[in-house]
Structures are given as structure tokens and as C-alpha cells.
Amino acid sequence: MMALPAKRKPLENVTVEDADTLDCGICYRPLKPPVFQCAVGHSICSRCRDKLVAAGRSLQCHVCRVPLIGGYQRCIALEKVLDSIRLPCENAAHGCDVRPAHYDHGEHARACPHKPCYCPADACGFAGSTAALVGHLAAAHGWPCTTDTRPWVCVKVNLRDGFNAVSVHASGQQHLFLLNVARSPFGRAISVSCVHPHQTVRFEVRLKYSRNENAHGGGVCRGHSQQSQFTVACTDLSGGPPSSDESFQFFLPKCVHPDFIRTIAATFEVLHVTISV
Incomplete structure (x- = not known):
């Protein structure tokens, strides 16, 4: 034989x-x-x-x-x-060791779990996984980061002017939310966006704020409460941070939260996760 x-x-x-x-x-x-x-x-x-x-x-x-x-x-x-x-995945530098067949290369790249997200800071070229980006935002830029939160759990966030990060674990994956606080002549506007490499995920979230004290006497109202529930789509930030016109805005009037108060104490909650096929 x-x-x-x-x-x-x-x-x-x-x-x-x-x-x-x-x-x-x-x-x-x-x-x-x-x-x-x-x-x-x-x-x-x-x-x-x-x-x-x-x-x-x-x-x-x-x-x-x-x-x-x-x-x-x-x-x-x-x-x-x-x-x-077989070709190496274009995300090999970010940890993907899969070598898909030539004809499946594009399909794999679109669904690759190692597809990077990008830092929204000006002139910063960092790209990496969602988990790596969370650490980068805190270490390189000093942005406030709230980590290890779960869906259906209210978490208190102390928001400063500029970008604030909230990391949420849902459906076995880590999702990063950016809450951008911007001053305006009449108060502060808070826009919310989700940073994730795949845009097939949508979140139903709720943002709440309440204030019941008369700070510094006089000009601040004694009682105020507001909340909004809205849908947030995902972006990998490859085109930069979403403009405020494209993001939901949660607006706090100046009479409720004057300029001399440095942080906004609010609660953030993920209500529902939808993954499109």
C-alpha cells in the first residue's frame, strides 16, 4: 500500500x-x-x-x-x-488572531470583536478596544470614568464640564457611554453617545437629575427634578465625536444649576439593549 x-x-x-x-x-x-x-x-x-x-x-x-x-x-x-x-484580520494589531478565508475577509472585519474604537480627544490618535479606551480616557486625559455598571441599575454620576465616561457591561460585552457636558448662556446641555465598534446595538437609557436644596441662599430654586428616557445608537468615533445636533441633549437651566457649582450629580441607567442582525 x-x-x-x-x-x-x-x-x-x-x-x-x-x-x-x-x-x-x-x-x-x-x-x-x-x-x-x-x-x-x-x-x-x-x-x-x-x-x-x-x-x-x-x-x-x-x-x-x-x-x-x-x-x-x-x-x-x-x-x-x-x-x-487565508488573510490576517485587519484588526490583528488589536488582538484578533483569526485568519479568515479570502472571500470571508470583509464579512469578518465588519463583525470582528477586536474592531477598535477611537479616542474623541482632539489630536489624539489612540485606537483600541472599548476596555482599553476606558483606561486611556482616565489615564491620558483625566476624564471622569464610572466603571462596572450593569443594565437596570441606577448609578450616580458626578459630571464635570467636558467628556465623562460610563462603562456598562451588557450582553457579555463592555459598552462605553460618553456624556458630554457643554456650557451655554442659559445653562448646561448634556449629550449622550455610546462608543462601540459595531453600530447594530442600540440602548434605551434614562438620565435623571434632582435638586432640593437652596444653595448659597437666594437665587437657586429649592426644588427641581427632571428625567429623560431616550435611545442611543453606537459609534466607533472613527469620524470624531458626534456633534451636539446629532446627540440627545439633556438641558439644565442656569437657575437650576448655576455656574459656580462645579459638578452635576445625576443618575444614569441603561433600560434596554437591542442588537440588530
Whole structure:
């Protein structure tokens, strides 16, 4: 009995000079199994082959016009080649060690859990996971960070002017919320955004504020309470922080919270998480 040859080691540093050879000859999308070909070897994807059959146009090859006796045939050899072409994930520098097949590279990149988020600070080029970004905001910029909160749990946040971070663990993942406090002539506006590499997640959150004391006597009202419940979408901040016009704003009038008070004591609560497919 003839012994089977030893399996060769993977080839390293291989370059595909003409990447178009890995694409469908009709739609030009990356070929993925099952792959079909004519007798000469011109290949197409299964989607285009099904369309040609449904339209009654599968009698001859779309390129060389060779008659197709029995229609397009499976090309098992090319399918094996396509399965063997593996590329490192574009997020390898951020911890992803997956090497998806060439035809799955784009789909993996869109769903990769190691896809980075970006620091919203001006002229800061930091990029990393949500957890790494939380540590970066506190260590590099000194922004207030509230960590390890959970959905359906009210957490007290002391907000300063500028960016404030709240880290929430939900659905087995860590999500980072940025609460930006901006002064205006009539008070303070608080905008809320969620930082996450995938934009298929939406959160229902609630922000509450109450004040029942007469600070410094005179000008501050004795009792005030307000709350808002709203939906927050996710962004990876690759285009910079969302503008205030695109974010929900929670507005506190100056008579409720005057300028001489340095922090805003409020409560923040995640009510619901929705993940779109």
C-alpha cells in the first residue's frame, strides 16, 4: 500500500498578482464555494449561475461562448484553492488572531470583536478596544470614568464640564457611554453617545437629575427634578465625536444649576439593549 505524502507546510508571504482571478466573472464579487465553470475554465459564483439558469441564458459561457452541455459544472479544485487562501484580520494589531478565508475577509472585519474604537480627544490618535479606551480616557486625559455598571441599575454620576465616561457591561460585552457636558448662556446641555465598534446595538437609557436644596441662599430654586428616557445608537468615533445636533441633549437651566457649582450629580441607567442582525 502506497504511503500518503506528508502534508506541506503553509506557504508564507504569498502574493496574488491579479486579485481579479479570485472574483466572479459576472458580478466581480469574491468567489466562494460553490464555484461553477465552463469547459474552458471561466468561473462564476453560484448566485450568478442561478440567475443565468432562471433567465434561460445558461446554454453558453458568458465569456468564451462555448456551448454548455449540461450547464456550468462545479469546480472543486478552485474551491479548495479559495478555502486555502487565508488573510490576517485587519484588526490583528488589536488582538484578533483569526485568519479568515479570502472571500470571508470583509464579512469578518465588519463583525470582528477586536474592531477598535477611537479616542474623541482632539489630536489624539489612540485606537483600541472599548476596555482599553476606558483606561486611556482616565489615564491620558483625566476624564471622569464610572466603571462596572450593569443594565437596570441606577448609578450616580458626578459630571464635570467636558467628556465623562460610563462603562456598562451588557450582553457579555463592555459598552462605553460618553456624556458630554457643554456650557451655554442659559445653562448646561448634556449629550449622550455610546462608543462601540459595531453600530447594530442600540440602548434605551434614562438620565435623571434632582435638586432640593437652596444653595448659597437666594437665587437657586429649592426644588427641581427632571428625567429623560431616550435611545442611543453606537459609534466607533472613527469620524470624531458626534456633534451636539446629532446627540440627545439633556438641558439644565442656569437657575437650576448655576455656574459656580462645579459638578452635576445625576443618575444614569441603561433600560434596554437591542442588537440588530
